[in-house]
Amino acid sequence: MAESSLNALVEALRRLPGVGIKSAQRMAFHLLQHDRDGALRLAQALRDAVDKVGHCQRCHTFSEQPVCETCRDPQRDARLLCVVESPADQAALERTGSYHGLYFVLLGRLSPLDGVGARDIGVAELLERAGDGVVEEVILATSFTAEGEATAHLLAQALRERGLKVTRLARGVPAGSELEYVDLSTIAHALVERR
Numbered sequence: 626m627a628e629s630s631l632n633a634l635v636e637a638l639r640r641l642p643g644v645g646i647k648s649a650q651r652m653a654f655h656l657l658q659h660d661r662d663g664a665l666r667l668a669q670a671l672r673d674a675v676d677k678v679g680h681c682q683r684c685h686t687f688s689e690q691p692v693c694e695t696c697r698d699p700q701r702d703a704r705l706l707c708v709v710e711s712p713a714d715q716a717a718l719e720r721t722g723s724y725h726g727l728y729f730v731l732l733g734r735l736s737p738l739d740g741v742g743a744r745d746i747g748v749a750e751l752l753e754r755a756g757d758g759v760v761e762e763v764i765l766a767t768s769f770t771a772e773g774e775a776t777a778h779l780l781a782q783a784l785r786e787r788g789l790k791v792t793r794l795a796r797g798v799p800a801g802s803e804l805e806y807v808d809l810s811t812i813a814h815a816l817v818e819r820r
């Protein structure tokens with residue numbers, strides 16, 4: 626394809642997860658043909674989000690404030706710290722309505738083949754966060770993929786060496802699963818049955 630604004634738009638849309646060339650073209654054509662206002666709102670929303678959304682200093686989830694709303698919420702049980710791989714997984718746990726502790730978001734999981742190590746996912750920051758003297762139990766809610774399990778294993782060892790109680794979401798969440806795609810009642814059950 627020749628260089629053009631349309632091609633640039635299609636290429637930009639293709640960067641989204643799960644979007645191939647056909648879908649990207651369909652989205653681009655739709656926006657230009659039927660929804661130019663929507664396209665401008667999308668452009669503005671993207672710019673605002675990229676400018677304003679950073680990471681919470683305490684839990685690393687997305688936040689426009691230095692410390693996110695969840696970490697600042699006095700109703701939350703600060704003795705429980707749930708470790709998840711992504712803000713999407715955090716949102717999945719929040720939707721169950723059955724967890725009232727705090728979170729730590731790794732922003733990834735160990736993946737030696739892709740060069741993602743302990744430093745990249747913030748293990749040192751997690752150990753510091755969990756050692757604040759208030760946290761009594763760390764719940765590992767990394768995914769049930771091979772990499773998520775390896776991550777949970779490494780974290781469990783490091784946390785236990787520091788005398789912290791560590792639990793893992795119960796099996797029941799299917800092996801190979803990304804938490805964000807698991808249904809809510811399954812996650813809620815896995816949370817209650819953690820060990």
Ligand code: ZN
Nearest residue numbers: 681684693696
């Ligand atoms: Zn936070």
